[in-house]
Amino acid sequence: MAAKIIDGKSISKKVKEEIKSEVQKLREKGVVPKLTVILVGDDPASQVYVRNKEKSASQVGIISETIRLPESTKESELLELVKRLNDDPEVDGILVQLPLPEHISKDSVIETISPDKDADGFHPYNLGRLLAGIPSVIPCTPNGIMRMIDEIGFELKGKNAVVVGRSVIVGKPVAQLLLARHATVTICHSRTKNLEFYTKNADVLVVAVGKPEIISGSHIKDGAVVIDVGINRRDDGKLVGDVHFESAKEVASWITPVPGGVGPMTVAMLLYNTVYLAKLHHGIDS
Ligand code: GUN
Numbered sequence: 001m002a003a004k005i006i007d008g009k010s011i012s013k014k015v016k017e018e019i020k021s022e023v024q025k026l027r028e029k030g031v032v033p034k035l036t037v038i039l040v041g042d043d044p045a046s047q048v049y050v051r052n053k054e055k056s057a058s059q060v061g062i063i064s065e066t067i068r069l070p071e072s073t074k075e076s077e078l079l080e081l082v083k084r085l086n087d088d089p090e091v092d093g094i095l096v097q098l099p100l101p102e103h104i105s106k107d108s109v110i111e112t113i114s115p116d117k118d119a120d121g122f123h124p125y126n127l128g129r130l131l132a133g134i135p136s137v138i139p140c141t142p143n144g145i146m147r148m149i150d151e152i153g154f155e156l157k158g159k160n161a162v163v164v165g166r167s168v169i170v171g172k173p174v175a176q177l178l179l180a181r182h183a184t185v186t187i188c189h190s191r192t193k194n195l196e197f198y199t200k201n202a203d204v205l206v207v208a209v210g211k212p213e214i215i216s217g218s219h220i221k222d223g224a225v226v227i228d229v230g231i232n233r234r235d236d237g238k239l240v241g242d243v244h245f246e247s248a249k250e251v252a253s254w255i256t257p258v259p260g261g262v263g264p265m266t267v268a269m270l271l272y273n274t275v276y277l278a279k280l281h282h283g284i285d286s
Contacts, residue, residue, distance in 0.1 A: 003226070003252040006148050012264035015147065016060050019271045023061040026278060033278035034063040035093040035119055035270075036085055040078065040104065041071035046097045053095070056267045062274055075104045079112050086114040092278040093119030095270070116280055119273050122169065130176050137273050142174035144265025145206060145227050146181075152254050154204070154225055157182040162202035164188045164195070164215065164242070170208040170229055178204070195219070207242040217247030226252040229262050 023033060035057055039050050050066055057064035067081065078096070085091050094117045096109050110118075115125040121139040129136035149156065161183035165171035171187060179185045188198050190209070199205055199219040207215050208229035220226060230242030241258030249255050256262055279286060 003249040003255040004152075006152060006225075006227070006254050006256045006261060008144075008148065008256060008261040008264045011148055011151050012144075012268040014151075015265070015268040016056065016271065019062075019268070019275055020060040022275050026275070026282075026284070027061065029282075029284070031278055031282045031284065032061075032063055033092050033274050034065065034090055035095065035274045036091050037064065037066045038069065038078070038081065038094070038096045039066060040069045040073050040097070041101050043099065046099070050097055052267055053270060056271060057274070060271055062271055071101050073101075073104070075108065078104060078109060082109065082112045086112075086117060091117065092281050093117055093274040095119040117277060119270060119277060120169075121173075121273060127168070127173065130173055133180060137276055138177070138269075139169060139173045140269035140273060141170050141208075141229060141262060141266045142177050143269040143272070144262060145174055145229070146177050147269070148227065148256065148262070148265060149204065149225065152225070154254070156204065159183050159203040160186070160201050161204040161206070162186045162188060162198050163206045163208070164192075164199065165206075165208035165210075165229070167208065171206075174206055174208070178206075209242050211242055212240050213244040214242055215248065216244035217249075217251045220248055220251045222251055223253040224251070226255040227262065228256050228258055231258055231263060 037050055054064045054066055085094050094113050100106050110122045113123055115123045118126055118137055121137040126136045161178040163171050163175045166187050166189045175185050175187050186198050188195055196219050200221055202221055202224055204225045206227045210230055212232035212234055226248055228241035228243040232240055234240050239259055
């Protein structure tokens with residue numbers, strides 16, 4: 001069976017249209033959502049991601065501002081900037097692009113962002129709310145994955161969901177979201193023995209480990225939904241996911257491509273979070 005493609009580009013376009021009309025309504029009430037992105041250093045991939053965020057924000061009517069700082073920025077300077085933005089009433093969402101230079105503690109920076117301006121949903125307060133099942137700002141990639149699963153009409157209740165990867169940004173939060181939707185969730189990681197034993201039993205398989213093509217068709221249950229979060233450059237220059245697409249698509253019923261799968265959803269959900277925070281900030285009910 002050749003799997004159907006979960007087209008992240010077209011789903012993200014639909015999400016952005018929804019956000020655009022939401023922003024329009026907010027603007028009529030005098031509220032213009034604003035996202036401030038901080039980029040430290042000149043990591044080439046981060047430059048591309050940040051430009052994408054700026055472009056997408058302006059497409060939907062969100063004001064975006066990027067503050068670019070040199071690699072040599074001291075942690076204390078960055079923390080001061082974040083505090084200033086926390087206190088700035090014009091700013092609804094703050095995002096500090098990762099990775100940060102080695103001399104800056106990512107955890108200190110994330111914990112300094114006010115939880116009600118945390119556009120990434122990475123603050124421990126927001127992650128704790130997610131764990132407790134209390135409405136909160138949800139990390140963008142996990143939220144985008146859930147939207148993709150909903151768009152194909154897949155019912156999660158009672159299904160086996162396997163997440164490969166346990167990062168705070170993707171693996172752990174997506175596992176919580178799947179659990180909240182009544183899936184039976186298993187998290188696998190680099191020390192998991194006999195990975196195939198778990199992945200072969202997955203009705204939904206989410207792979208977020210950052211290792212090129214480590215999951216192939218032989219790891220996948222017939223008819224599974226496969227979500228590939230990875231984006232890796234192979235030695236021959238080709239961009240590939242964590243899943244070997246050609247073999248996986250012969251076994252899965254639905255699969256996300258790389259590129260054009262989860263990636264565009266992450267940006268769309270960042271805009272979603274910015275609007276969520278702007279409404280929170282201005283006391284507007286959803
Ligand atoms: N770097 C790569 N992905 C992300 C993301 O989703 N948020 C932030 N802040 N940095 C990133």
